Amino acid sequence: MMKKHNKSLLALFLVGLFGLSACTFDGSDGKDGVDGTNGTNGTDGTNGVDGTNGQDAGAVVSTVYKASDVTITIDPASSTLAGSGTFALKFTATAKNQAGAVKPLTGISELRVISATAVTNSTDDGPALYWQNNSKAAGNSSTYMYCTLTGTRGSTNTCTLTEDATNPGTYTGTWAHDGAAPIMYAADDLNAPHRIGLRLSYITDTDGNALPDNVLSTMTYIPATGEVGVESGKDTVANQACMNCHGESVTTGGIAASIGHRYQNVQNCVMCHNPSLQPSAADAEEGYVFDLPAMIHRIHAGSHIATEQFKSWGFIQAEGWNEIAYPAPLDQCTVCHSTEEGQTSWEVPTRVACSGCHSNIDWTTGEGHSEYMLAQTDDSQCAACHSTGALAPINAHKVGERKALASLVQVTFTGASVSAGTLTVTADVTVNGALSSDLSVLGVKSTLMGNVDSNGEVHRWGSRPALTSGNFDAGVGKLTLTRALGATENASMYTGTIYVGTEATFCVGSDKKAATCDETADLAYGNPIEVVHNSPVFSTAIGVTTKTKFFDLDTVDAADEGTAARFTDDNRITVAVSKCEACHNSLDVTKGPTHGVYTFDQCMDCHNNDYPGSYHVNAVYKDADGNSQNSGVTFYNRDLVTVVHRFHAGNFDVIEGIYKDADGDVVGFPGVQGDCSACHKEGTSFFADDGGLTSGKRSIAVSGGYISPVAESCRSCHTSASALAHFESNGAITDTLPAGTAILPVESCATCHAQGKSFGIDQFHIIK
Structure with a gap:
């Protein structure tokens, strides 16, 4: 039976054969045909009823790929948006096309207009300068007004929006109704800084889908002069400060984790969230406030x-x-x-x-x-004291004081040597800016010690001398610590490179000097105590900022010349402390008071891939009644990547802070889930050439053996049974059946999921 496509080819061949121009079967050429008459010229295209010439294809755009591709420019010279005049709005709108070229944006059918004034306060209530929403000031219930093609929106009067037929992308807005336009406040101060915000509606992509983000534009100007880009004197918080925690949107360039993707910068928010926006009695009773500073x-x-x-x-x-x-x-x-x-x-x-x-x-x-219980009926006296x-x-x-005061106690390790099975470590100690032999100010007093192998991996020792167990020599502040090799320990521990650091804390007195942590002492940061891992600790203590040192015990002079751990190698660690501190201000927040550690080379002592076990084994979620429920997801390792990923993904054993709800949604994380750039350095490549991790980590110790690090990094967030099956089917060794050796084959994750691949992590996560 002849296939259909072969029949089609045969038909085309026969048409071509018998349709040749003027061919005869006797082998002679036929006569040429007579030329036909010329056709009439077609009429010019029109825009419809007005009869004007149509636009060339590609001269304008009517759809948008992302909100940040749109630029709106208000013309203040042709606009009257404040005071008692007649409302008038003129602006141009452009957007990028598929090739990235900027073209006029045509077809805008509706927009929202918001107006606010930076008012100098003449009363004793409130700040010296505050934002006034002009629609509210004019006595309207709403904080904004609309512009539409018809001049109405349902039963509401709006300004009439008109696009210039001969100049696409240029729009005017006019008010054709009785009374003033809603944002026009007759008593407005036209010499004060004003902010006008436009929000476009019904903007779609090429598939006709509404954009997930609002298209917004803000202009700050002086109405009396038309000067734009002026300082308001009231913008005390930069958008970047918010984005440090909440992330930067890749589609708008604004604050990513804003409410409903609507208003993604502070300049937008203050136009409504100002003293004019007060809660209802019911909202106030529930604890809500809406003025931006208080809120x-x-x-x-x-x-x-x-x-x-x-x-x-x-x-x-x-x-x-x-x-x-x-x-x-x-x-x-x-x-x-x-x-x-x-x-x-x-x-x-x-x-x-x-x-x-x-x-x-x-x-x-x-x-x-x-x-003194100072009653205050207004704000007139606040500045007198504050x-x-x-x-x-x-x-x-x-x-900034805690960061500065962390240097009050310093332990600087100066050398390490071994003799007759005993390790000797020396250090200089300063307290309150001077060499000192008194470490009584310390709360937590531990040292951090272990080996560093040729791959830069750390192997912690189970026992380490306390800082206070050492001796000071005749020179003040010269500390000597010793550690004898244990009866069951291998002498190879005292060969090659070791690391030496501290896990130590101290308190600060009201005199801003290092002081002993004591419940009755006069301390600068108070005296609250909490219990962590069954031990009482001061939650106000500061971690000692000791630099972890690496000493090569095989050299004659083992002074700070050993192989550095991978946790300190910028080429192997893809996260920067500065990225963490952008949100946390200082890692002292998380581990300083309890452990005295807040740098990666201190964290590595516990959170490495050779130290199994964890205090946080079972992940939980919060059910509909607010109770903690076991999710069935278990973890048995302390590896830093796994711990940090699972905590920020809500896969931890607490339902405070960051957790998952009954629907599996993450609650409490201030940024965008899947935004790797929030923590990882820009330009990071997560995979090495062999498909393993860039860090060189090739296994993670768990209870009972070792597991694959690539899959475990992903599994910190992707915890479903199907995900686990996927990992295992692609060569990952998981805690379902750990391996008995730390030398593991590299699973094949990078084959599909390395950056640049069709299913690369950069296709599903935000990576810059």
Whole structure:
């Protein structure tokens, strides 16, 4: 039977054979045909009823690939957007086409207009400068107005939006109804900085799908002069400060983890979230506030002000906000606020702004406002105490102080040697800026010691001498520590490279000197104690900033010349401490008070791939009733990659901070799940040429053996049974059946999932 496509080919061949021009079967040429008459010219294309010439294909765009491809430019000279004049709006809109060329954006059918003024406060209530929403100031219930093609939106009057037929991408908005346009406030100060925001509606991609992000534009200007790009004097928080934790959107360039992808920079938020936006009685009773300074402070204070102590004062933290665990010190104002001149109005506090965190104060009675119970009926006296001096926010909150004071105690290791089975380590010790033989200020007193193999992997020792077990020689501050080889230990421990560091903490007295941690002492950061791993620790203690040293015991002079661990090799570690500190401010936040460690070369002592076991074995989730439920996901290793991934993915054994809910959604992580760039250095390649990890890590120790590191890195987040089956079917060794050796074959993950592959991780994660 002849296949259909062969029949088609035969037909085409016959048509070609018998349709040859003027061929005869007698072998002679036929006569040429007579030329036909010319056809008439076609009419020019039109735009429809107006009869004008149509646009060349590609001259304009009507769809958008991502929100950041759109640029909106308001023409202040042709616009009247403030005061008592007649409303007029003129702007141009452009967008990138598929080739990346900028073209006029045609077909905009609806937009939202928001207007705000930076008002100089003439009253004793509120900050010296505040944002005023002009629609609210004009007495309207809404904070914005619309522009549409018809001049109406349902039963609501809007401005009429018109696109210039001869100049596509240029639009005007006019008001054709009785009365003033909603954003026009007659008593507005036209010499003050104004901010106009436009938000486009019904913008779609080439498939007709609505963009997931709003298309936004903001202009700050002076209406009286038309000067644009002016400083408002009120923008005290930079977008980058928010993006340090919440991530940068790859589609808008704004704050990624904003509410509903709607308003992705601070300049947008303040136009509605200002003193004019007050909660209803019901919202206020539930603890909500909407003025931006108070709202942001209260949101980030989160679970800290949702404690029973705050409840006993009659304070209610709002639903949803009460579970937020802020990842940095709560009192470090400059984590968010600018210190640049002209952007420091936050340094003069108000009752509303301060109440975001200091929610135990009753301003009417003064209860909670110092031991003197200072009642405040307005904000006129706030600056008298809190603008300068010890009670200014930047000083009262000890901004940057803990980082600076961490150097009060320093242990600098200077050498290591072995004789007759005993290791001797020497160090210089300084306390409060001077060489000292007194380490009584230490809370946690441990040292960190172990071997470093030729691949840079660390192998911790089970026992290490405490810093306070050493002896000081005649020279003040010269510490000597000794460690005898254990009866069951192999002498090879004392060959090759070892690492030496500290796990130590101290407290700071009110005199800003290093002090002993004591419940009754007068300490700068208070005296709260918590219990961690069954041991009491001061949650206000500071970690000793000792640099981990590497000593080669096979050399005559083993002074800081050994093989460095891979945790200190920039070419092998893909995460930067600066990336962590962008959100956490300092890693002292997480492990400083309890362990005195906050650098990778300190973390590596426990969190390496040769030290099995974990205090966090079973991941849990929060059910619909708020109770902790075992998810069935178990982990048995302390490897730093696994621990950090699973904690930030909510696969941990706690339901505070970051956790998964009953639907499997991650709650509490401030950024975007899958944004590798939040922690990993730019330009990172996760896979080596052989398909293993760039770090060179080739196995991870677990209880009972070793498992594959590539799959385990992914499995920290991808915890389903199907994912596990996928890993194992592609050669991964998991804790289902660990291997008895640390020398493992490389699983084949990189074949499909290396960067640049069709299913590369860069296709599904954000990698810069």
